[in-house]
Amino acid sequence: MNGCLPADFFTNIAKNTQKSMLTANQLKYEYPGGKGLAFPDLNCGEGESMLIMGDSGSGKTTLLHLLAGILQPVSGSIWLKDTLYSSLTASQRDNIRGKEIGMVFQKHLFIHGLTVIENLLAAQKLAGLQPDSSYLSDLMQGLEIYHLKGEKPHRLSDGEQQRFSIARALANRPAYILADEPTSSLDDNNCRRFMDLIRQPLTPKPVSWIVATHDQRLTKHFSTIYHLKNPEN
Amino acid sequence: MYVLTLAYKRLVSRPGSSILSVLLFGIGVSIISLIVLADRQVQQSIERNLAGIDLVVGAKGSPLQLILSSVLHADYPTGNISMQQAQRIAEHPLVKKSVPLALGDSYKGFRIVGAPVDYPRLYEASVEEGEWYEHAMQAVLGYNVARRTGLNVGDTFYGVHGFQDVGHAHDDHIYTVTGILQPGAGVVDNLILTPVESVWKVHEEHDHREHYPEKEVQHSHEKNRGYGGAHENHNRESSTHTHDEHHMHNANTDAHAAYEQAGALPLDESSFEENIEQRISALPGDDPLVKIHEKVRDGKDISREQMEAYQAFMEEGRREVEDDREITALLLVYRSAAANIQIPRMINETTHMQAASPALEMNRLFSLLSFGIEVLRWLAWIIIVISGMNIFVHLWNTLRQGMHEIALLRVLGAGRLKVFFLLTGQGAMLAIAGWLLGILLSRGVWLLLPSLYFMPGMGLIAIQWQEIMLLVYAFFTGLLASVIPAVRAYKTDVHFALKQYAHA
Numbered sequence: 001m002n003g004c005l006p007a008d009f010f011t012n013i014a015k016n017t018q019k020s021m022l023t024a025n026q027l028k029y030e031y032p033g034g035k036g037l038a039f040p041d042l043n044c045g046e047g048e049s050m051l052i053m054g055d056s057g058s059g060k061t062t063l064l065h066l067l068a069g070i071l072q073p074v075s076g077s078i079w080l081k082d083t084l085y086s087s088l089t090a091s092q093r094d095n096i097r098g099k100e101i102g103m104v105f106q107k108h109l110f111i112h113g114l115t116v117i118e119n120l121l122a123a124q125k126l127a128g129l130q131p132d133s134s135y136l137s138d139l140m141q142g143l144e145i146y147h148l149k150g151e152k153p154h155r156l157s158d159g160e161q162q163r164f165s166i167a168r169a170l171a172n173r174p175a176y177i178l179a180d181e182p183t184s185s186l187d188d189n190n191c192r193r194f195m196d197l198i199r200q201p202l203t204p205k206p207v208s209w210i211v212a213t214h215d216q217r218l219t220k221h222f223s224t225i226y227h228l229k230n231p232e233n
Numbered sequence: 234m235y236v237l238t239l240a241y242k243r244l245v246s247r248p249g250s251s252i253l254s255v256l257l258f259g260i261g262v263s264i265i266s267l268i269v270l271a272d273r274q275v276q277q278s279i280e281r282n283l284a285g286i287d288l289v290v291g292a293k294g295s296p297l298q299l300i301l302s303s304v305l306h307a308d309y310p311t312g313n314i315s316m317q318q319a320q321r322i323a324e325h326p327l328v329k330k331s332v333p334l335a336l337g338d339s340y341k342g343f344r345i346v347g348a349p350v351d352y353p354r355l356y357e358a359s360v361e362e363g364e365w366y367e368h369a370m371q372a373v374l375g376y377n378v379a380r381r382t383g384l385n386v387g388d389t390f391y392g393v394h395g396f397q398d399v400g401h402a403h404d405d406h407i408y409t410v411t412g413i414l415q416p417g418a419g420v421v422d423n424l425i426l427t428p429v430e431s432v433w434k435v436h437e438e439h440d441h442r443e444h445y446p447e448k449e450v451q452h453s454h455e456k457n458r459g460y461g462g463a464h465e466n467h468n469r470e471s472s473t474h475t476h477d478e479h480h481m482h483n484a485n486t487d488a489h490a491a492y493e494q495a496g497a498l499p500l501d502e503s504s505f506e507e508n509i510e511q512r513i514s515a516l517p518g519d520d521p522l523v524k525i526h527e528k529v530r531d532g533k534d535i536s537r538e539q540m541e542a543y544q545a546f547m548e549e550g551r552r553e554v555e556d557d558r559e560i561t562a563l564l565l566v567y568r569s570a571a572a573n574i575q576i577p578r579m580i581n582e583t584t585h586m587q588a589a590s591p592a593l594e595m596n597r598l599f600s601l602l603s604f605g606i607e608v609l610r611w612l613a614w615i616i617i618v619i620s621g622m623n624i625f626v627h628l629w630n631t632l633r634q635g636m637h638e639i640a641l642l643r644v645l646g647a648g649r650l651k652v653f654f655l656l657t658g659q660g661a662m663l664a665i666a667g668w669l670l671g672i673l674l675s676r677g678v679w680l681l682l683p684s685l686y687f688m689p690g691m692g693l694i695a696i697q698w699q700e701i702m703l704l705v706y707a708f709f710t711g712l713l714a715s716v717i718p719a720v721r722a723y724k725t726d727v728h729f730a731l732k733q734y735a736h737a
Contacts, residue, residue, distance in 0.1 A: 061735075065728045068644070091648040098646015107735050109641045111239070113246025125235045127646035172646075180735070 021045050022067065022176055022208070027076035029062055039063050039076075040226055046175060047206030049198075051218055054228030060212035063228065064178045067210065068101050069093035081175075098127030102169030102207075106181035108161040110153035116140070116164055117149040123171040136171060142202045143167050159190060166197055173203055179211045183218060195221050236651055239642075240658035243631070250627045251663065257623050258667020258710075259674055261616035262703060266675035268610055269699045275599075279305070281419040283591045284355040287572065290314065290322055290580055291562040296589035297598060303334050303562035304591050306344050306420050309396065310336050314586045316558035322580060327572035328565050335432035336561040338392035338403060343378045345392045345408075345425045347432030352564070356418040362386055363412030369430035372408040376416035377423045384410050392425075392435065406435045433558060508550045522546055617710060624663050624714040628656060632718045637734035640727045653723040660715025661708055668707040672700060 027039040037059040044050055054060045065071040067078060069085055078085040080100060085093060110119050120136045140146040143163040148156060153164055162182075169177045177198075183191045195218070198209050211218065219225060244251045282305055291299040292312030301308035316333065323331035332355065335347030346352070350365050353373070363386035366373050374384060384390060389407045393400035408427060416422055513526045525543045528535050535543065567573065573590075580588035632639065639652055647655075676693060 061732055062728070065731075070644070070727045070731075091650070094643065094646055094648045097644065103644050105731065105735060107737075109637055109644075109731075109734065111242070111638060111641065112635065113242040113244075118242070122235075122239065123645045126642060126651070168645075180731075 021079065021081065022210075023079045024063075024067065025077050027063070027066060027073045027078070029059070029066060029071060030074045036074075037062060039066075039228070042067075042226060044176070044208050044210060044224075047208055048224065049209040049211070049222060050224035050226065051222035052210065052212040052226045052228060053214065053219070054212070055214055055230060058228040058230050060214075060228060061180055064103075064180050064210070064212050067176075068103060068178055069097050095128065098123075099129065099172055100175050102172065102174040102177040104165050104169045104177060104179040104182050106184055108153070108165050110161075110164070110168075112152075112154065114152075115150050116145060116153055116156070116167075119153060119164070120168055120171045123168050127172050129172055135173075136167075139167050139170055139202060142200065143197065158185075159193075162186070162190070162194065163197065166202075170203055170207065173205065174207065175205075176208045176210060179209060179213075181213050181215070182211060183215050184213060188217065191215070191217050236655050237658050237662075240655050240662055243655070244659055244662060247627075247631060250631070254620065254624050254627050254663045255666045255670055257620035258617065258664055258707065259670030261613050261620055262668050262671025262707065263674035263678070264609060264613035264616065264671075265703055266671055266697075266700055267678060268606060268613070269697050270675060270679055270694055272606075273694070273697060278419065279595055281356075283595070284419065285566055286355065286564045286591050287567040288565040288576060289562050289589050289591060290319060290565065290586050291589070293585065293587045296587060297594045299562065299587065299589045300591050300594040303336065303564070304420075306346070306424060310561045311587075313559035313561055314563070316560050318584055318586060319560055319563040322563060322565070322576070322584075322586075325572075325576060325579075327568050327576060329568040330566040332564040333429055333560040334562045334564065335429045335559075337432060338394055338435065339396045339400070340378075340390055340392050340408075340425055341382050342396070342398050343375070343382070343423060343425050344396060345372070345427060345432070347427055347429040347560075349429065350426075353414065353418065353421050353426055355564070355566075356421045358414045358418035358421045360412040361415040363410070366411050366426070366428055369428050369434050370406065370408055371411045372425050372427040372431070373412040373414060374410055375414050375418065375422040375424045375426070378425055379413040386410050386412060403435045406431075429560065505551060509547065512546075512550060617706075620667060621664075621710040621714045624660050624711060625717065627663070628659055628715050628718040629721075632656065632722055636725060636730040639722050639725045640730035640734070643725060643727045644731070649723045649725075652725065653719045656719035656722045657712050657715045660713075660719075661711040664707040664711025664714070665704070668704050671703075672696065 022042075022044045024039065024042040026041065028036060029039070030036045039059065042050075042063075052060055052063060062071060066073055069078075069088075072086075080096060083096065088096065111122055114122055117133075117136065117140070120139070121131050121133070124131050124136075137146065137149075140149055143166060145156075145160055145163050145167060148160060148164070153161060156164060165182075169179075179198075183194050186194060199221075211222070286304060289299055289303050291303060291310070292314050294311030298308050299311050302310040319331075319333060322328065330351065332348060332352045334352065336344060338345040358375075360373065361376070363373070372390075374382070378384070382390075388410045390410070391402060391404045391407050393402050395401075408425075408431065414421060414426075509526075513523055516523055521539075522542065525535055525539045528539075529543060565576070567576070577588040577590065580586055642652055642655070643649075679694065
């Protein structure tokens with residue numbers, strides 16, 4: 001059911017690669033309606049974080065989905081470490097995404113019928129990884145949601161759901177987390193709190209956050225910022 | 234495999250719709266399953282209970298009723314027939330075996346059947362404990378009767394008139410249990426067997442009183458005085474019999490001897506002797522027969538003429554006792570298939586009795602029932618199709634409301650196929666759960682029903698091959714119902730679903 005890659009495929013790549021990276025070159029995407037988008041080249045080393053700024057309609061979400069392998073560009077290339085996305089089959093891309101990329105959304109998403117801990121385990125299992133409860137316990141403790149592990153996520157408060165979303169994004173020890181407008185519905189306090197959380201060393205190896213937002217409050221926290229321009233009609 | 238866990242969790246998280254789907258499916262399955270069980274039970278028990286009986290001779294009325302009452306012991310008898318007339322049928326050369334049955338009483342709802350031991354032997358019944366009856370007022374209990382009533386060998390009981398729990402109690406005629414049968418003898422499991430004479434004895438007091446009113450007191454029949462005529466057996470023409478009429482029967486002596494040879498009827502010796510004594514004492518003291526009787530009683534020699542006269546006298550008594558006798562039905566086993574054409578026609582055209590073929594009547598009954606069963610079967614399939622649609626609607630709605638959840642699964646690394654199997658898994662699970670519920674329901678009804686209708690328990694029945702087929706159908710119905718939602722999930726545009734969710 002999981003792609004055809006051997007389980008140690010990516011770790012091998014990581015070992016063999018001097019500097020692992022997520023890079024995008026000359027990306028172009030075209031919506032079914034014909035509206036085209038071109039994106040600036042992008043380079044994100046392991047452990048680096050970056051901000052993608054742009055107004056709504058500038059294609060932030062589209063860019064994130066291209067980087068996550070959810071969408072396919074009409075031209076250009078995306079490399080995750082040593083792997084060229086366009087050389088992969090759809091199910092291989094699903095597999096890579098599950099293992100290497102975590103995602104955080106503005107509006108929290110979870111599997112309705114599962115508890116917090118079951119949701120986290122689901123992330124591991126769906127990616128074809130061995131469930132690792134002790135790591136998840138540490139993660140939940142670090143994010144102060146351990147006491148909620150048996151709750152259904154929809155019963156959690158906004159702040160708790162936010163932390164739960166971060167925990168799920170980190171569940172598979174991904175190299176990259178793609179966050180889409182994670183703070184736009186938060187007040188200043190919670191926004192600061194979010195930034196504190198993602199800078200916390202929650203995982204043994206450093207994680208790169210690529211945050212797409214129009215929230216100006218975040219700019220001061222990132223040294224690398226990409227600006228997306230609205231497409232000219 | 235995790236997909237199945239997830240499918241299960243998704244269903245459980247929407248208990249309302251899921252329970253409704255399972256329940257609807259279960260009802261459809263349980264109806265079909267019950268039809269299968271009933272069909273099996275009926276076929277088996279009918280086949281078992283027909284026990285090779287080719288024809289049943291009984292009083293005129295509904296032939297089906299005759300078969301139901303005297304073969305399956307499930308309805309009221311049509312009435313009584315004369316033993317004498319029945320015997321003439323039994324003598325027919327095409328008849329291999331004949332078994333008279335006398336019904337009418339019951340004990341705690343179990344029917345008391347007066348019949349020779351030949352009757353239970355038709356069912357290959359054998360005594361588990363004790364022994365077969367030999368004399369009147371002895372009884373052998375079917376296995377279920379013994380189990381339910383708790384009667385043991387040596388215990389006594391008395392019957393009540395009719396087949397209900399309550400009725401006129403024949404408490405002056407006590408039966409003694411001599412044996413208990415092994416289980417598995419079909420309908421006999423639920424019967425109390427006794428010689429035909431017992432049934433006669435219990436019911437014949439009244440006749441004696443009419444026959445011999447002057448002897449009534451000596452014969453200590455006082456107890457029964459208040460109870461004449463409540464019994465159909467009592468309204469007989471024979472109550473007007475005179476000795477003259479009986480003399481006329483001598484013309485039939487040959488026939489009589491013939492059926493004596495055929496080894497037919499065991500006479501109740503006590504009422505026979507009673508009859509001889511009564512008739513001797515009714516004769517004037519100087520009648521030669523009185524002297525012969527005394528000689529015979531004292532073991533003295535008598536001449537050939539005297540012997541012939543005495544035999545004729547005895548024969549007359551025997552007839553007299555027999556002529557009164559009525560039975561409920563006579564079961565026949567043919568010697569050859571040719572009897573099929575001759576005997577029923579003979580009986581229906583030349584006697585006041587009717588002949589009914591168990592096989593024919595059962596076929597008739599089934600053809601009457603089969604329409605109803607067919608309708609029920611269609612109804613069940615319609616329910617199953619509707620429950621299939623219900624599963625579809627259930628899955629479709631959950632999917633529509635939760636495209637973002639499918640998108641999330643995809644984001645977390647689940648491939649398209651996995652998502653497809655998730656949905657079909659949900660459909661199949663609902664259908665299989667419905668099947669399971671249906672099977673449990675049908676078994677529950679099957680166990681409960683007999684106690685509601687005072688039928689013998691039928692016990693748990695293993696899953697039938699038709700029910701396994703039903704599981705296969707259920708599985709495919711579940712898959713079919715979930716294919717469209719599954720394809721929809723398979724084609725989920727993750728990007729679009731996530732965007733839509735973010736802006737909803």
